Amino acid sequence: MNGFYENKDYGSLSEKVYRFLRDAIAEGRYQTGDCLIEMKIAEELGVSRTPVREALKQLELEDLVSSHPNRGVVVKSFSIEDLQDVSTIRHLLEGQAAYWAAQRVSDEQLNELREVVELMEFYTAKNDIVHLVALDTRFHELIYEASGSRTIRHILASLHHNIRKARQSSLTLPDRAPNSLAEHLSIFHAIEQKDALAAKEHMEAHVAIAAGNRLSE
Numbered sequence: 001m002n003g004f005y006e007n008k009d010y011g012s013l014s015e016k017v018y019r020f021l022r023d024a025i026a027e028g029r030y031q032t033g034d035c036l037i038e039m040k041i042a043e044e045l046g047v048s049r050t051p052v053r054e055a056l057k058q059l060e061l062e063d064l065v066s067s068h069p070n071r072g073v074v075v076k077s078f079s080i081e082d083l084q085d086v087s088t089i090r091h092l093l094e095g096q097a098a099y100w101a102a103q104r105v106s107d108e109q110l111n112e113l114r115e116v117v118e119l120m121e122f123y124t125a126k127n128d129i130v131h132l133v134a135l136d137t138r139f140h141e142l143i144y145e146a147s148g149s150r151t152i153r154h155i156l157a158s159l160h161h162n163i164r165k166a167r168q169s170s171l172t173l174p175d176r177a178p179n180s181l182a183e184h185l186s187i188f189h190a191i192e193q194k195d196a197l198a199a200k201e202h203m204e205a206h207v208a209i210a211a212g213n214r215l216s217e
Helices: 013-026 038-045 049-061 080-104 107-125 129-147 150-158 160-171 176-192 196-215
Strands: 065-068 072-075
Touching (some): 013 038, 013 049, 049 065, 080 129, 080 150, 080 176, 080 196, 107 129, 107 176, 129 150, 176 196
Antiparallel strands (some): 065 072
């Protein structure tokens, strides 16, 4: 659990605990069916039980965990219906986010996107799925930010867990990582060239391909 206090962007203590647990679920450190024990988490993170309790309530509101009288708080499963819903929402919103990003991206955001795709190339060559999932997530988050749409950022951020799980599932498929890299490069180059329509089309194609791969598993 090292590094819990190092991220200064988490806000309040309960928000820090919530984001930490949410990411732990998304990254598979907590698996489906695992019990999240309030006291144990508090001890591991070096906090009181109150922010942990508040974080678990937020996770339950987002349908990531469920509360059971005899077992406590349990990590929920990720169904095929969840994948279909997430893919549909992503297709509708991420293309528009890329369109606006191409029009509104700042030099700083463009530089960070460039750094992310360069790291993607490095870790794709190593077939390092753990780093690729994190970079994939950051790439899309940067596009949400560059779009300038608070609504898109809010909706897609609320789907963070399901989207990250879906990416992890997709990138483990044979040849998916290099193909995904090529798709991300196409999106990046369109945004770099301020070609909003191409950015939208490349993003929609990327989401559709990834969804098709996952749903055929």
